[in-house]
Amino acid sequence: xxxxxxxxxxxxxxxxxxxxxxxxxxxxxxxxxxxxxxxxxxxxxxxxxxxxxxxxxxxxxxxxxxxxxxxxxxxxxxxxxxxxxxxxxxxxxxxxxxxxxxxxxxxxxxxxxxxxxxxxxxxxxxxxxxxxxxxxxxxxxxxxxxxxxxxxxxxxxxxxxxxxxxxxxxxxxxxxxxxxxxxxxxxxxxxxxxxxxxxxxxxxxxxxxxxxxxxxxxxxxxxxxxxxxxxxxxxxxxxxxxxxxxxxxxxxxxxxxxxxxxxxxxxxxxxxxxxxxxxxxxxxxxxxxxxxxxxxxxxxxxxxxxxxxxxxxxxxxxxxxxxx
Amino acid sequence: xxxxxxxxxxxxxxxxxxxxxxxxxxxxxxxxxxxxxxxxxxxxxxxxxxxxxxxxxxxxxxxxxxxxxxxxxxxxxxxxxxxxxxxxxxxxxxxxxxxxxxxxxxxxxxxxxxxxxxxxxxxxxxxxxxxxxxxxxxxxxxxxxxxxxxxxxxxxxxxxxxxxxxxxxxxxxxxxxxxxxxxxxxxxxxxxxxxxxxxxxxxxxxxxxxxxxxxxxxxxxxxxxxxxxxxxxxxxxxxxxxxxxxxxxxxxxxxxxxxxxxxxxxxxxxxxxxxxxxxxxxxxxxxxx
Numbered sequence: 001x002x003x004x005x006x007x008x009x010x011x012x013x014x015x016x017x018x019x020x021x022x023x024x025x026x027x028x029x030x031x032x033x034x035x036x037x038x039x040x041x042x043x044x045x046x047x048x049x050x051x052x053x054x055x056x057x058x059x060x061x062x063x064x065x066x067x068x069x070x071x072x073x074x075x076x077x078x079x080x081x082x083x084x085x086x087x088x089x090x091x092x093x094x095x096x097x098x099x100x101x102x103x104x105x106x107x108x109x110x111x112x113x114x115x116x117x118x119x120x121x122x123x124x125x126x127x128x129x130x131x132x133x134x135x136x137x138x139x140x141x142x143x144x145x146x147x148x149x150x151x152x153x154x155x156x157x158x159x160x161x162x163x164x165x166x167x168x169x170x171x172x173x174x175x176x177x178x179x180x181x182x183x184x185x186x187x188x189x190x191x192x193x194x195x196x197x198x199x200x201x202x203x204x205x206x207x208x209x210x211x212x213x214x215x216x217x218x219x220x221x222x223x224x225x226x227x228x229x230x231x232x233x234x235x236x237x238x239x240x241x242x243x244x245x246x247x248x249x250x251x252x253x254x255x256x257x258x259x260x261x262x263x264x265x266x267x268x269x270x271x272x273x274x275x276x277x278x279x280x281x282x283x284x285x286x287x288x289x290x291x292x293x294x295x296x297x298x299x300x301x302x303x304x305x306x307x308x309x310x311x312x313x314x315x316x317x318x319x320x321x322x323x324x
Numbered sequence: 325x326x327x328x329x330x331x332x333x334x335x336x337x338x339x340x341x342x343x344x345x346x347x348x349x350x351x352x353x354x355x356x357x358x359x360x361x362x363x364x365x366x367x368x369x370x371x372x373x374x375x376x377x378x379x380x381x382x383x384x385x386x387x388x389x390x391x392x393x394x395x396x397x398x399x400x401x402x403x404x405x406x407x408x409x410x411x412x413x414x415x416x417x418x419x420x421x422x423x424x425x426x427x428x429x430x431x432x433x434x435x436x437x438x439x440x441x442x443x444x445x446x447x448x449x450x451x452x453x454x455x456x457x458x459x460x461x462x463x464x465x466x467x468x469x470x471x472x473x474x475x476x477x478x479x480x481x482x483x484x485x486x487x488x489x490x491x492x493x494x495x496x497x498x499x500x501x502x503x504x505x506x507x508x509x510x511x512x513x514x515x516x517x518x519x520x521x522x523x524x525x526x527x528x529x530x531x532x533x534x535x536x537x538x539x540x541x542x543x544x545x546x547x548x549x550x551x552x553x554x555x556x557x558x559x560x561x562x563x564x565x566x567x568x569x570x571x572x573x574x575x576x577x578x579x580x581x582x583x584x585x586x587x588x589x590x591x592x593x594x595x596x597x598x599x600x601x602x603x604x605x606x607x608x609x610x611x612x613x
Contacts, residue, residue: 151395214436221390222424222451222502232450233439 054316061312067305075121082115087270095288105290107280113290116272117298123273124302127188127257128250134192136246139199144234146200147207148226158204164197169252170259177265184273187266191256195249199242206238244317248310251303258299274299337510337542338367338389341403345384345566348396356398359384361566367510371536371543373553373574375588376563382546385563386512389544390427391419407509425455428508430532433519434495438487445471445483448502455506470501474531493524497531504535510542518547529556550577550588562588 033050037043055061074081083103090110098105104113146157164172176190210216211234219229260266261275269276274295281292345360360381365372374382388399391411404411406427411419431437439447448467452458458466471479474497487495496516503511513532517525533556536543547553553560554577562570562585570582580586590603 214431214433215439217392218431218437218499218502219439219450220423221392221429222506223420223422223454224424224450225420228454233442236441 051316055312058312058315060308061315064305064308064310064312067301068309071121071125071302071305074118075125078119078122082112082118084112084115086116086119086272087111095284095291097288098290104294105288107277107291108284113277113294116277117274117295120272120274120277120295120298121302123184123267123271124254124257127184127191128253128306130188131192131195131253131257132246132250134188135195136199136242138192139196139201140203140235140238140242141230142196143200143203143205144207144230144238147204148211148230148234150211154204157200161197161200164194165201167194169194170256173256173260174263174265177260182265182268184267184271187257187260190260191253194256195253198249199245202241202245203238206241207234210234210237240317244310244314247306247313250306250310254299254303254306336366336368336405337407338544339403339405340365340389341401343385343388343399343401343404345381345388345393346398346400359566360388363563363566363568365561365568365571367542367544369509369540369542370559371533371545371557373545373547373557373560374563375547375550375553375560377548377588380563381566382548382563383514386429386514386544386546389512390423390429392429421455424451424503424508425506426509427512428503428506428510429512429514430496430499430503430516432515434492434499435487435519437499438495440487442486443483444485444487444490444498448483448498448505451502451506466505467501470505471498473504473535474498474501476501492520493528496520496524496528500528500532500535504539507539508541510544511536512544512546514546515548516545517552525552532556550592 031042032046034042034046037046055065088111090106093102093106093110095108096102096106096110102112102114104117107113107116142157142161146154146161172194173187173190176193177186180186180189216229216233219233224233257266257273258275258278261273261277262279264276264279267273267276269280277295278292278299281288281290281295285292341364343360343363344358346356346358349355349357359379363381363385374385376382384393387393388401389404389406389411391399391414393399399412401412406422409422411422414422438444445464445467448470449463452463452466467483468479471482476482476494476497482490482494482498487498490498496519500516511532516532517528520528529552532543532545535541543557545553545557554574557574560570560572560574560577561568562572562580562582564584570580570585572580572585577585578589580589587603593602
């Protein structure tokens with residue numbers, strides 16, 4: 001009873017300040033921003049609303065979010081967006097400059113570059129998602145085990161991590177692809193193998209802060225095994241900082257994937273991978289600039305989008321950064 | 325209520341003889357520092373209080389019994405027997421089976437001893453799922469019953485709360501529920517009330533006392549509060565610098581003979597105080613014998 005009363009007065013207050021907005025929205029907003037939420041659902045919704053609002057106040061983050069959203073939508077609806085088949089050749093229309101018929105021109109086999117860039121979004125998104133799905137949990141587990149057990153386990157695992165960190169990412173990925181054989185699956189595996197060390201470092205640092213904590217001791221004296229403690233009690237506490245870091249890393253993953261494609265070790269022709277497309281266009285860069293430039297622009301825009309979004313997320317989710 | 329058991333009963337729950345807990349010294353060459361030095365006692369299904377000042381080795385004794393002292397700490401004893409089982413010879417796997425199920429420990433501060441992002445109900449259930457295979461429904465019922473046993477009024481609501489949403493006293497009740505749900509035989513309570521305020525202390529202790537008597541468990545109550553231990557225990561062990569300096573029946577604490585115990589007792593303020601200054605512990609050679 002008391003709570004509903006408070007909600008009503010809160011509504012009236014915000015009502016006077018935002019008189020131009022429709023009444024329904026005002027009620028919603030008041031409900032979301034209520035200082036004493038009546039249910040857990042309301043509290044969660046309120047928090048989500050506040051986070052989104054904070055993110056929206058940062059214009060760069062909005063740009064990033066829009067780019068990432070655009071990438072996802074493009075990848076999802078590629079066959080409907082693309083005007084032509086990404087691999088359909090039309091040799092009578094080779095190397096046509098951008099025009100109303102071919103928005104980004106055509107390449108040396110007469111394929112529509114716009115269609116290829118649109119379909120390339122699928123490949124890029126697949127690589128990014130799979131690498132994140134493989135490397136983040138891998139790093140998480142290695143870091144948590146290392147931090148939890150300490151002593152020689154820590155030394156061995158962190159030594160391994162340091163070895164991976166000491167080599168440049170692209171070079172290491174190149175070596176792995178060279179060993180595994182070119183192809184998109186192997187490129188994903190190679191990038192994932194090179195991407196886990198930073199996550200392991202983060203997870204270890206987080207684990208160290210609470211490995212001596214009382215609640216871990218409490219679980220030990222209840223008779224829980226180490227495996228159980230790590231999986232059920234340590235890992236959930238490390239994930240939040242890892243998610244932000246993974247978003248920030250996406251741009252790097254895209255660039256590495258494009259780099260491998262450019263060197264002919266990633267996706268194989270005729271797959272419309274952006275890096276591979278630049279590599280093919282290199283031969284005509286002086287006379288037919290659009291062949292290499294268009295996929296290049298796509299790479300820049302998408303990695304910029306992930307960077308901006310990751311930056312924005314970090315600022316919003318970091319409680320120490322709370323100046324909004 | 326079984327208040328007193330005859331001394332030297334054969335069905336001792338816990339026998340500790342010459343327990344030594346040591347840590348490495350500051351340098352590699354330095355001798356190991358012994359924080360518990362040759363402690364011996366036996367415990368039947370009774371309530372034993374261990375008192376002593378900070379750093380006297382009380383908590384280390386509790387942890388050593390559960391073998392929860394992490395390297396580089398080391399535990400040694402001529403005998404460390406729980407219900408006929410030699411704890412020191414037991415492999416880690418066997419030890420895990422005992423912990424929580426038959427031997428349990430309540431920790432000092434509930435705000436640090438509960439997992440921050442796990443709901444209270446799930447945490448209490450953890451102990452059950454470790455030692456008993458129950459269906460989800462049965463487990464929920466047991467958790468509910470346990471929460472009621474620790475006198476939480478609204479068990480269904482509380483089970484869904486997270487540790488930061490409950491008060492200290494409630495947190496300690498949850499901790500007790502978590503440690504007692506698997507029905508252990510021996511409960512070690514390591515300063516269970518030092519993080520709570522006075523009014524809550526009494527009710528939490530009363531709760532532990534009731535549960536212990538009701539289930540016929542053995543209790544080791546570790547505390548620095550002499551009067552509190554005297555009120556809730558049958559026997560008292562006074563520790564000083566890692567050794568037991570005096571053992572006495574709780575009701576006869578005021579007749580303690582050891583100078584250290586006497587000094588401790590003298591340092592407790594009385595209600596109608598006539599002394600101008602409270603005596604501070606004067607350390608002399610007689611104490612460390």
